[in-house]
Amino acid sequence: MFKKGAGKKNLVGLDIGSSAVKAVELGKKGSALQLLNLGFENLQTDTIVDGQIMELNNVSNVISHIFSEHQIRTTRVAAGVSGHSVIVKNIVLPAMSQEELQESFSWHAEEHIPFDIGDVNLDYELTGKSSETLHVLMAACKSDKIANVKQAIQLAGKQPVIIDVDAFALQNCYEVNYQPRGGEIVALLNIGAATMNINILNGTRSIFARDASVGGSQYTSLLQRELGLSFEQAEGVKRGMALPEGVEPRPIQPIIETVSENLALEVKKTFDFYRTTAQETEVGIQKILLAGGGSKLPGLPDFLSRRFEIPVEVFDPFRQIEVDERKFDPDYMREIVPEMAVAVGLALRGVEA
Numbered sequence: 001m002f003k004k005g006a007g008k009k010n011l012v013g014l015d016i017g018s019s020a021v022k023a024v025e026l027g028k029k030g031s032a033l034q035l036l037n038l039g040f041e042n043l044q045t046d047t048i049v050d051g052q053i054m055e056l057n058n059v060s061n062v063i064s065h066i067f068s069e070h071q072i073r074t075t076r077v078a079a080g081v082s083g084h085s086v087i088v089k090n091i092v093l094p095a096m097s098q099e100e101l102q103e104s105f106s107w108h109a110e111e112h113i114p115f116d117i118g119d120v121n122l123d124y125e126l127t128g129k130s131s132e133t134l135h136v137l138m139a140a141c142k143s144d145k146i147a148n149v150k151q152a153i154q155l156a157g158k159q160p161v162i163i164d165v166d167a168f169a170l171q172n173c174y175e176v177n178y179q180p181r182g183g184e185i186v187a188l189l190n191i192g193a194a195t196m197n198i199n200i201l202n203g204t205r206s207i208f209a210r211d212a213s214v215g216g217s218q219y220t221s222l223l224q225r226e227l228g229l230s231f232e233q234a235e236g237v238k239r240g241m242a243l244p245e246g247v248e249p250r251p252i253q254p255i256i257e258t259v260s261e262n263l264a265l266e267v268k269k270t271f272d273f274y275r276t277t278a279q280e281t282e283v284g285i286q287k288i289l290l291a292g293g294g295s296k297l298p299g300l301p302d303f304l305s306r307r308f309e310i311p312v313e314v315f316d317p318f319r320q321i322e323v324d325e326r327k328f329d330p331d332y333m334r335e336i337v338p339e340m341a342v343a344v345g346l347a348l349r350g351v352e353a
Contacts, residue, residue, distance in 0.1 A: 011078045011161060012037070012067075013169070013346030016059060016149060018048040019193035019217065019293070022336075023066045024343040025074055026321065026351050033176070033351065034322045037074075039066035040336050045231065051083035051195065053148050060155035067158070077158045078346040082166035083195050085145040087113055087120075088209040090127070090277070093134045101126070101134065113140050121146055121163075127205055137206060139165050162349055166190065167199040167209045169345030170291060175204050176348055177319040178289075186287050188315070189267065190341060191294025193217040196263065197342075198270045200285065208274040212266040216294040219259045226255050240298045253299075260300060264307045271308075291315035291341035317341040 015022040025037040041062050047055045066072070089112050093101070105124055110117045120140045128135035146163050153160045170190050180186065182203035190197040194215045200208040216238070223234035233244050238256070243249060271285060287310055290301055295314050305312040317340050323333065 009076055009350065010036075010074045011076050011347060011350030012072060012074050012158075013343040013348070013350075014063065014077045014079045014153065014158075015166070015169075015340075015343040015346065016048070016053070016063075016079060016152065017043075017192050017339075018051070018195070018215075019043055020339070021059065021062045021066060022340055022343040023063075023070070023072065024340060024347040025072060026344070026347045028351050029322075032322055033320065033348075035318065035324070035328065037070050037072045038328060038340070039070045039072065040339070041066050048194075051081075051085060051145070053152050056148075056152050056155055059152040063153065063156035063158065067156070075158050076161045076350070077153050078162040078164060078349045079149050079153060079160055080164050080166040080169050080342055080346055081141050081145055081149060082192075082197050082211050083145075084211070084213070085142040086165055086211060087115075087138070087140045088165060088167060088206075089138050090207065091136050091138055093136055095129065095132050095134055098126075101136075105136075109138055109140065112138065115140075115142055119143055139168070141165070162346075164346060164349065165209075166342050167197045167211070168206070169342045170197055171199050171201060171204075171206055171345070172348050173317050173341045173345035174201070174289065174315070177317060177321070179320075180204060183283075184287075185283055185285050186289060187267075187271070187285050188289050188291065189295075190315075191215055191263070191290065191292040193293060196266060196292075196294070198267065200270070200274050208270070208277060210270055210273070212270070214259075214263050214266050216292075216297065218262070219256060219294075219297065222255055222259055223252075238297065256297070256299070257303065260297075260303050263294075264304060267304070267308070285310060288312040289315040291317070291338055293339045295338045314338055315341050317344040 013024045020042045023039040027034050027036045047058045053059050121143050122140045125137045127137050150160045170188050180203050186201050188199045192215045194217055196212045196214050219238045220234045223237055301312040
């Protein structure tokens, strides 16, 4: 999960979310990164439930359609995983050689993983060391979750080369586009339909990451229940459209803020966890960057900024990537850009040195 790059051949970053599939292919011209291909297609409701692909054929058909519609010829894919099947943790181990670490890591990791060690794919990266200790970033994912994602990709006739963790793909995208300095403590929030990925970084080092089961679909569900709307109507109201004719007028903001408060509680819980594990030299979180479909919710950045009393910005995954406006419609790009951060981070695995 931590391997850098994937040879010289390009990869398509494929973000299979619970409500849509996003695809990105990047290239390099000299030292400049360029967007080569981009695709986005919604999934039918309940195609993916609790992170598990329930309708493999539906997902593989959507993947195939994105590749054919956008004439993406690259078949090698980097995909991501997230949710309760994924465990990411910074752990401290006694000092040892690389060989000793490699041999004993499964044994050390076992106490941090709530699943049978035989049922997970495990990876790690050494993030720091002293004469007495090693600081290791561990990632584990249930093997059946990875097999589920791979199967959907293979059914579409594509080759899954890398399976990464969504929170790390988000980090990869952030590092390339924002070029952070050490000492900058930033929280990346990727708010999908069903899951929010949270990754707190000190410069380019992940110091705390977790996924929370809260997302944009909760806004839609509450609007449906409270106002008697269809799914499509609730989605429109969530995005700021007027109430449909025939629906009794009432303030929408209190309904929206009920879910925003739940989301903020998960963020606060994560920030509290971070503070209990932070080193004394690490300061408080200085900024939040919002990605994912949930980041497009009107007023959410301001709500979170007031709640946590720090600046909140919408993440721009193409900040340092050239986008040809003759090929990619600027209005369409503005609409989908916040949702593409994980796909961009995955695609970067194919162009990194």
